[in-house]
Structure formats: structure tokens, C-alpha cells
Amino acid sequence: MFVNLLQLLTRRDPRGYDFAFVKRVRKPVVPEARSRRLEAVLAACWVMIGLKAWVVTALIHRYQVPLDPWWINAPTVAAGAICTLIYVRRR
DSSP, X not given: OHHHHHHHHHOOOGGGGGGSSOOOOOOOOOOOOOOHHHHHHHHHHHHHHHHHHXXXXXXXXXXXXXXXXXXXXXXXXXXXXXXXXXHHTOO
């Protein structure tokens, strides 16, 4: 759009504009260093998620609550899995 506007205003030949733009930019892909501290935090969070799932399941069965424990545990496990996948698949 701007090329056509410039051509109209300056009355220049449009064939020269094709070479004025960047064709390709290359950036070397350097993998990010692993964070031992963050991996320890993720491991601790998974331990807490497992402990919470066990406690919720035990309490639901102990007090005979007419509810499947996965209604409570599934969103927690899903959120933990999403966070872990984001960390694992980062660049």
C-alpha cells in the first residue's frame, strides 16, 4: 500500500521497490539454559498436586460426598501439566 502511494507521489518506476525490502532475516537458535531452581519448583509443585489429590480423594471417600474426586483434581492436574509443558517446550 505504501509502495503504491510512494510511486504515485514521486512518479518513480515501481520495479526498484522490490529490492528495497528485507528478503530474509536469520537469527541463530540458541537453546535457553535449563534452570535447576525452576525445575525444583516444578517438582515440588507436582508433589503438592499429588498430595492434594490424595487428600481430596481420601476426604471425599471418608465423608461419602456424592462427588467424583476428579471434578476437583482434574483442573489442578491440567493446570500443572500446562505449566510443565510450557517449560519443557520453551526455546
